[in-house]
Amino acid sequence: MKVGMRRLLAGLLLLLPVVMPAALADEVDVTADVTALGEQVETLKKQVLDLNRDLFILEEELLFPATTQTTIFLAINSGLFFALDAVELKIDGKMATHYLYTEREVNALAKGGVQRLHIENLRSGKHELVALFSGKGPNGRDYRRAASYEFEKGLDPKYIELRISDSAARQQPEFSVSSWE
Amino acid sequence: MRRLAAFCLLLYSVVAAEAVAQAGETLPTAVKDPFYGEVLFDFHQQHYFSAITHLRAAQQQGRLPHHGVEAELLLGGLYLAYGMQKNAEVIFTQLLQQSVDPAQRNRLWLALAKINYQRGYEPEAAGLLQRIDAPLPRSQENERQLLASRLLAQRGLYAEAAAQLASYQSDSLDSDFAQYNLALDHIRQGRDAEGRMLLEALLQRGGSAEPERAVLYDKGRIALGYSYLQQQKFAPARHWFEQVRLRSPFASQALLGLGWVESGLGNGAAALAIWLPLIERNGSDPAVLEGLLAVPYTLNQLGAQQQALDHYKQAIELYASELLTLQGITSGMNFVALAQELADPRSAAEAGWQWRAEISPDSILSPYLYRLMAGHEFQEALRNYRDLLYLETNLTQWLADLDAYEAMVDVRETGYQTRLPLILDTLAKLDSNTLQQQRDKSALQLHEIEAANDATGLATADEQQLLARLAQIEARMQRLEAGVDVEKQQRKFAVLKGLALWRLETEYPTRLWQTKQQLQQLDETLKLSTEQQRSLNTVLERSPNDFKRYRQRLQNRRQQTVLLQQQTKRLARQSEAHLQQLAQAAVVGIKARIEDYQGQALFAAAQIYDALLPAQKEQP
Numbered sequence: 067m068k069v070g071m072r073r074l075l076a077g078l079l080l081l082l083p084v085v086m087p088a089a090l091a092d093e094v095d096v097t098a099d100v101t102a103l104g105e106q107v108e109t110l111k112k113q114v115l116d117l118n119r120d121l122f123i124l125e126e127e128l129l130f131p132a133t134t135q136t137t138i139f140l141a142i143n144s145g146l147f148f149a150l151d152a153v154e155l156k157i158d159g160k161m162a163t164h165y166l167y168t169e170r171e172v173n174a175l176a177k178g179g180v181q182r183l184h185i186e187n188l189r190s191g192k193h194e195l196v197a198l199f200s201g202k203g204p205n206g207r208d209y210r211r212a213a214s215y216e217f218e219k220g221l222d223p224k225y226i227e228l229r230i231s232d233s234a235a236r237q238q239p240e241f242s243v244s245s246w247e
Numbered sequence: 248m249r250r251l252a253a254f255c256l257l258l259y260s261v262v263a264a265e266a267v268a269q270a271g272e273t274l275p276t277a278v279k280d281p282f283y284g285e286v287l288f289d290f291h292q293q294h295y296f297s298a299i300t301h302l303r304a305a306q307q308q309g310r311l312p313h314h315g316v317e318a319e320l321l322l323g324g325l326y327l328a329y330g331m332q333k334n335a336e337v338i339f340t341q342l343l344q345q346s347v348d349p350a351q352r353n354r355l356w357l358a359l360a361k362i363n364y365q366r367g368y369e370p371e372a373a374g375l376l377q378r379i380d381a382p383l384p385r386s387q388e389n390e391r392q393l394l395a396s397r398l399l400a401q402r403g404l405y406a407e408a409a410a411q412l413a414s415y416q417s418d419s420l421d422s423d424f425a426q427y428n429l430a431l432d433h434i435r436q437g438r439d440a441e442g443r444m445l446l447e448a449l450l451q452r453g454g455s456a457e458p459e460r461a462v463l464y465d466k467g468r469i470a471l472g473y474s475y476l477q478q479q480k481f482a483p484a485r486h487w488f489e490q491v492r493l494r495s496p497f498a499s500q501a502l503l504g505l506g507w508v509e510s511g512l513g514n515g516a517a518a519l520a521i522w523l524p525l526i527e528r529n530g531s532d533p534a535v536l537e538g539l540l541a542v543p544y545t546l547n548q549l550g551a552q553q554q555a556l557d558h559y560k561q562a563i564e565l566y567a568s569e570l571l572t573l574q575g576i577t578s579g580m581n582f583v584a585l586a587q588e589l590a591d592p593r594s595a596a597e598a599g600w601q602w603r604a605e606i607s608p609d610s611i612l613s614p615y616l617y618r619l620m621a622g623h624e625f626q627e628a629l630r631n632y633r634d635l636l637y638l639e640t641n642l643t644q645w646l647a648d649l650d651a652y653e654a655m656v657d658v659r660e661t662g663y664q665t666r667l668p669l670i671l672d673t674l675a676k677l678d679s680n681t682l683q684q685q686r687d688k689s690a691l692q693l694h695e696i697e698a699a700n701d702a703t704g705l706a707t708a709d710e711q712q713l714l715a716r717l718a719q720i721e722a723r724m725q726r727l728e729a730g731v732d733v734e735k736q737q738r739k740f741a742v743l744k745g746l747a748l749w750r751l752e753t754e755y756p757t758r759l760w761q762t763k764q765q766l767q768q769l770d771e772t773l774k775l776s777t778e779q780q781r782s783l784n785t786v787l788e789r790s791p792n793d794f795k796r797y798r799q800r801l802q803n804r805r806q807q808t809v810l811l812q813q814q815t816k817r818l819a820r821q822s823e824a825h826l827q828q829l830a831q832a833a834v835v836g837i838k839a840r841i842e843d844y845q846g847q848a849l850f851a852a853a854q855i856y857d858a859l860l861p862a863q864k865e866q867p
Binding site: 103104105106107108110111112113114115116117118119120121122123124125126128133137139141170171173174175177178179180181182190191221225227246 | 277290300308331635779797800801814821
């Protein structure tokens with residue numbers, strides 16, 4: 067092979083992009099400056115996260131004091147018989163929230179995630195919650211079900227869970243509401 | 248992206264207490280504390296920043312009593328996913344010092360080994376891998392073998408690295424990438440035969456339906472083709488070049504290689520037949536730029552000097568045009584704007600280190616920055632930059648919120664001051680002791696009524712009025728003289744009185760029960776009232792201090808926020824400068840290569856001119 071051709075080939079081989087494998091192929095070629103910048107960014111991230119934690123707690127204390135705080139969570143068990151689209155929540159007859167779900171959120175719920183659906187301040191005493199779930203039921207049909215729950219709010223924060231689960235025996239979804247002790 | 252997708256898998260497998268199912272899917276985590284579930288909700292949506300914030304807040308508020316170690320593991324994993332390796336390492340190391348079960352310990356060794364590898368501490372990573380003393384669940388075992396193979400290859404132990412890969416029981420893309428990289432390591436070190444063997448084994452696996460795998464296989468074919476070509480093994484070189492897909496991004500490189508195969512076999516005309524269409528392709532493609540030299544070189548070899556000269560001229564013009572384009576790009580390039588667009592924090596803002604920037608194929612910079620964008624250093628710098636932009640947005644948002652919260656505290660304090668006299672007045676009038684005495688008195692009366700079975704004791708006001716009138720009538724009747732028709736009136740009175748008493752007696756049990764119920768309700772109301780009174784007293788005592796404390800806390804946080812915002816801005820500017828340097832260096836590298844081609848073309852053209860000149864002079 068001629069020298070010119072060899073030279074061209076050598077150049078082309080150098081041009082071949084090196085594909086990095088998952089998790090392993092990173093070349094450790096960063097300069098000291100870049101490493102220092104990366105470390106500074108990590109330190110800053112930690113400081114901002116610390117601040118976010120403190121601000122998050124402060125915000126909750128300000129907006130939802132423990133004596134009145136009532137939090138509604140939503141969880142899904144399995145979800146074979148019901149694909150959640152939306153939840154409408156009323157507390158003491160007043161609309162509290164209407165939440166539409168993305169596919170990503172539904173997947174996160176199916177993997178064990180629990181959504182903090184709603185938080186508000188309620189006085190001590192008896193209250194009633196009504197949740198209306200809508201989505202696709204068995205055989206892909208439109209499906210709407212309501213669940214109601216009466217609860218007593220004391221001076222401690224109140225946590226209530228809306229849960230959608232599958233009833234294998236009935237081949238139907240089940241909707242329950244309970245206090246999370 | 249692949250690297251961090253694998254990390255995420257590891258992360259999930261670390262945090263999920265359940266074993267990885269055979270299909271590689273993970274079981275949902277059993278949530279015992281709702282706030283732990285909330286963190287998982289963020290985590291599964293790759294909202295790593297929020298997940299870390301919520302997790303650390305919940306830990307501080309003591310809201311995760313059932314997920315102590317699990318939460319720490321998750322936090323370590325979240326730090327990893329958010330590009331905070333040092334923080335992750337601290338957590339994993341602390342967990343290892345605690346008594347966690349052996350399976351968990353092995354997973355932690357693996358996580359730490361990967362962190363060390365990523366930070367460039369290969370010997371430490373290898374040492375940590377050796378501490379794993381039992382097989383891991385499948386996905387982590389694959390991770391371990393890949394890492395071990397890569398570490399061996401870096402130490403030059405290629406045979407051992409290949410053996411490690413051979414035991415890798417996965418048809419995943421990760422293993423293909425690992426094998427490709429190992430093969431290229433062999434070729435770069437001059438062990439072409441070993442490298443080719445690995446590549447051929449990889450390509451014989453087939454199954455290139457996934458776009459990423461198809462691209463990788465084309466790269467493998469190109470590498471094989473050029474490796475054979477360098478050793479003048481033209482037949483296998485041609486075979487592998489011909490296997491590259493026509494629509495592959497590497498088709499131009501394959502065409503160039505095929506041309507060299509024909510040229511090497513002495514088939515100059517065949518080579519030209521391949522290269523002439525090649526040089527009609529996009530002039531920014533490195534293979535096309537090389538083809539522009541290869542065509543006149545071959546024409547010259549075939550004795551077509553004039554045509555060769557024409558093509559050299561064409562190449563020189565195209566190189567000049569490309570250089571002009573590059574000049575325009577470098578002089579007018581607003582790379583900061585491009586970096587901001589690439590790192591747009593609004594899209595997948597908290598995606599962590601799984602995120603990878605992609606340049607639009609329509610961008611004028613696309614052909615030039617392709618290799619830069621593929622590079623680890625650039626992507627890492629861009630991720631840092633993207634995270635900094637997100638932090639900046641986050642802090643700006645908090646500053647706005649802090650304004651609102653300060654105003655809210657002011658409003659609350661004003662409201663408190665306005666309502667204070669009314670509250671104090673109400674409290675002064677509210678005498679719990681008197682209320683309690685009244686209740687006790689009523690309870691005693693009820694007890695006496697019940698003991699005496701006195702139905703009249705539970706008569707209503709109207710009924711008591713009626714009974715009083717009946718008593719008056721009875722008294723008046725007793726005063727009437729004889730002779731008057733008393734008997735008739737007495738009978739009538741007796742009926743009326745009987746009716747009234749009968750009604751009281753029959754309703755007595757119901758009334759007694761109702762009265763007891765009312766008394767019970769009164770007890771509850773009194774209890775609630777006492778609690779509220781106590782609570783109100785506490786509020787009255789604490790409120791002035793609470794307002795002061797809240798103001799102080801808000802002010803402190805504001806100072807911190809402002810300070811961190813300044814630091815974020817400073818680092819973002821540094822990051823921009825670094826990205827700009829990388830981009831400019833990439834463009835300068837491309838420019839130097841084109842200038843080199845241009846020099847070669849000019850030199851070759853001059854040589855042909857020299858050769859043609861005597862012949863032209865000889866012509867009449």
